[in-house]
Amino acid sequence: MKKLWLIFAQSATLALAFLFVLKTFYPNLLSSDEPGSLFKLANTPRQNIVSYNAAASKAMPSVVNIFTSKETPSEKPPILDDPMFRRFFGDPSEDDDEEPQREDSLGSGVIVTAYGLILTNHHVIDGADEIKVALADGRILPARIVGSDPDTDLAVLRVNASELPAITFGRSDKLNIGDVVLAIGNPFGVGQTVTQGIVSALGRHHLGINTFENFIQTDAPINPGNSGGALVDTDGNLVGINSAIYSQSGGSVGIGFAIPSGLAQQIMDQIIRNGSVTRGWIGIEVQDVTPELAESFKLKEARGALIASVMRGSPADKAGIKPGDVLIEVNGKPVADISDINLISGLNPGTTATIKIVRSQAERKLTVAIAKRPQPPARN
Numbered sequence: 001m002k003k004l005w006l007i008f009a010q011s012a013t014l015a016l017a018f019l020f021v022l023k024t025f026y027p028n029l030l031s032s033d034e035p036g037s038l039f040k041l042a043n044t045p046r047q048n049i050v051s052y053n054a055a056a057s058k059a060m061p062s063v064v065n066i067f068t069s070k071e072t073p074s075e076k077p078p079i080l081d082d083p084m085f086r087r088f089f090g091d092p093s094e095d096d097d098e099e100p101q102r103e104d105s106l107g108s109g110v111i112v113t114a115y116g117l118i119l120t121n122h123h124v125i126d127g128a129d130e131i132k133v134a135l136a137d138g139r140i141l142p143a144r145i146v147g148s149d150p151d152t153d154l155a156v157l158r159v160n161a162s163e164l165p166a167i168t169f170g171r172s173d174k175l176n177i178g179d180v181v182l183a184i185g186n187p188f189g190v191g192q193t194v195t196q197g198i199v200s201a202l203g204r205h206h207l208g209i210n211t212f213e214n215f216i217q218t219d220a221p222i223n224p225g226n227s228g229g230a231l232v233d234t235d236g237n238l239v240g241i242n243s244a245i246y247s248q249s250g251g252s253v254g255i256g257f258a259i260p261s262g263l264a265q266q267i268m269d270q271i272i273r274n275g276s277v278t279r280g281w282i283g284i285e286v287q288d289v290t291p292e293l294a295e296s297f298k299l300k301e302a303r304g305a306l307i308a309s310v311m312r313g314s315p316a317d318k319a320g321i322k323p324g325d326v327l328i329e330v331n332g333k334p335v336a337d338i339s340d341i342n343l344i345s346g347l348n349p350g351t352t353a354t355i356k357i358v359r360s361q362a363e364r365k366l367t368v369a370i371a372k373r374p375q376p377p378a379r380n
Contacts, residue, residue, distance in 0.1 A: 052182055056194045058236030061136045062111045062167035063229055065186040066120055066143075066157075068128035069104045108185035108229030109133065109157065110238060112268065114166045118157040119268055120228030121243055122148045125155050133159050136192070147271035151211040151279070153243055154264055156271045167230060170237030172260035175199050175216065183220040183242055183256070185229025195221040197254075203339075204257060209244050212342055215257040216240045222256035231258040240264075280347035281373035282321075283314020286338050289326060297326065298361050304328040305338045307357075319368035321357065328363070329356035345373060 107124030111117070118133060125131055131143040141159040148155035179199045187193055197220030204215040218231065222245050231240035240258030270277045286305040294302040304326040310316050327335050330343040331353050347353055349372040356365050 052180075052194075052196060052234060055182060055232060055234050055236035056184070059167060059182070059184055059230055059232045059238070060192060060194065061165040062238075063184045063192060064109045064111060064118060064136070065134040065192070066107045066109045066118075066124055066228060067104065067132045067134065068106070068125055069130045070128050106186060106189050106225050107227045108225065108242070110167050110228070110230045110241065111164050112156075112166055112169075114162065114164050116159045116161045116164060117146070117268075117272065118143065118159065119241060119264060120155050120157060121241065122150050122153045122155045124228045125157065126150075131157065133157065135161075136165070147275040147277075149267050149271065149277040151277070152259065152263065152267050153209070154241065154259065154267045154271075156268055167232075167238045168236070169261050169265060170233050170235070170239045172216065172239045172262045175202060175233075175239055175260075177202060180234050181216075181218055181220055181239065182232050182234075183218065183222050183226060183229065183258075184232065185222070185226030185242060187221075187223035187225045189225055197221070197256075200255075209257065212345065213339070214260060214263060214342075215243070216260055218256050218258060219254040220256060221254070222258075226256075278349060279345040279373040280349055280351075280353075280370040282316040282319075282344060282353075282368050282370065283311035284316045284321065284327075285309040286327065286341055288337050297324075297358075299326065299358065303337070304335050304358065305341055315369045315371050319366050321355075321366060321368070322359070324359070326358040327355060328358055331355075344370070349373075 105124070105128075107120060109118040109120035109124070112119045125145060125148065131145070132140055133143045134140050139161070141161060143157040143159045146156040146158050177199050181197060181199055183195045183197070185193065197218050199216060200219050201217040204213065204217050209215075216231065216239070218240075220231070222242050226242045227244070229242045230238050231242055233239050238261045240260055241264050242256065242258045244257045246255035246257075267277055285308045287308050289297075289299065289302045289304050289306050291302045293299075293306060297306075307316075307321060307323055307325045307327060309323055310321055327341075329335060330340075331347075333343055334340070335343065344353070347370045349370055351370050352367055353370055354365055354367055356363055358364075
C-alpha cells in the first residue's frame with residue numbers, strides 16, 4: 001500500500017511539473033474562453049478595410065474626357081468605278097452631293113496647370129480637326145493643340161479656362177514593383193472610372209509601341225478610352241500617363257502600359273517652351289546584340305547595340321561609323337541594349353559626343369557631331 005501511494009505521489013508531482021512547464025512556456029495553451037475548449041481560440045482583431053477614396057478623390061477632378069473628330073472621305077463601292085456600270089447608269093460622281101463623313105473617337109487627359117494645359121497621348125488627338133474636353137465639373141470646352149511628340153506618344157492641349165484642379169506630380173523614379181496604383185480615365189466612353197492594381201514591371205521596352213519606350217507595366221484594368229488618363233499612386237499623385245494595353249480582344253487582360261510621369265514632364269516642358277521636342281541624332285539604325293550575334297562577331301558578351309545601317313552623309317557616316325560596329329558607350333555611359341540609344345537622343349544638337357564601338361574585336365573611340373533628329377513623317 002505504501003509503495004502504491006509513493007507511485008501515486010510521484011506521478012502527481014510529475015504531472016504538476018509538466019503542467020507548470022506548459023503554463024510557463026505556452027501560456028495560451030491551457031486557457032480557454034469557451035467552456036469545454038482545450039485550446040484558446042485566436043481573438044484576431046478585425047482588419048481595417050483599406051480604401052483608396054482619398055487618393056481617387058484627390059486625382060479625379062484633374063482627369064478629363066477628350067472627344068475628337070475628323071473628316072474622312074466617304075468611300076464608294078468599287079462597282080461605281082466599273083465601266084459597264086457607268087455605261088448604263090452614268091457617272092454617279094456628277095450628281096453626288098454626299099458630305100464627307102466624320103470619324104469620332106474618345107480618350108482621356110490630365111490637367112497639369114491651373115491655367116488650362118492638359119497632357120494626353122499623341123494618338124488620342126492625332127489628325128483631329130475638332131477637340132473638345134469635358135471637365136469633371138460638367139463644362140465642355142474646345143481645346144487646341146500646343147504641340148505633340150509622336151516618338152513618345154505625348155501631346156499637350158490648352159483650354160481657355162483658369163483655376164483648374166491641376167494634378168500633383170509624383171516621383172515615377174521611386175516606384176517599385178508591387179506598389180499599388182490607380183488608373184483613372186473614361187473607358188469605352190462610360191464615364192470617369194477608377195481601377196486599382198499594382199506595378200507589374202518597370203522599364204518595359206522593345207514593345208514596338210513608340211520609338212522611345214520606358215513603360216510602367218500595371219495590371220490595373222485599362223481599356224479603350226483610358227488612353228491619356230492618369231496612373232496615380234496611393235497618395236493621388238501622378239506617376240504615369242496610361243498609353244496602351246496588350247490585348248487580343250480589345251479589352252483589358254491585366255497588361256497595361258503607362259508612360260512614366262518623369263519622362264512626361266521632360267517632354268511636356270519642351271513642348272510648352274518650343275511647341276515640339278528636339279532630340280539628338282547621328283543617323284544610325286540599331287538592333288539588339290543577341291547571344292547568336294555576339295558569338296558571330298566574337299564578342300565577349302551580348303551587350304551593346306549593333307549598328308545595322310548608317311545613313312549616307314549623316315554625322316555617323318562622317319565620323320567613320322560603319323554597319324557591323326557595336327556601340328557600347330556614349331560619353332562614358334555604357335550602352336547595355338538598344339533602349340540606351342536614348343543617350344544619343346538626349347544630347348543637344350550642335351554639340352559633339354565621344355562614342356565607343358567594338359569593331360573586329362577591338363574597341364575604338366570616335367567623336368561624332370550631334371545633329372537634330374528629323375521629324376517623323378505625319379501619319380495619314
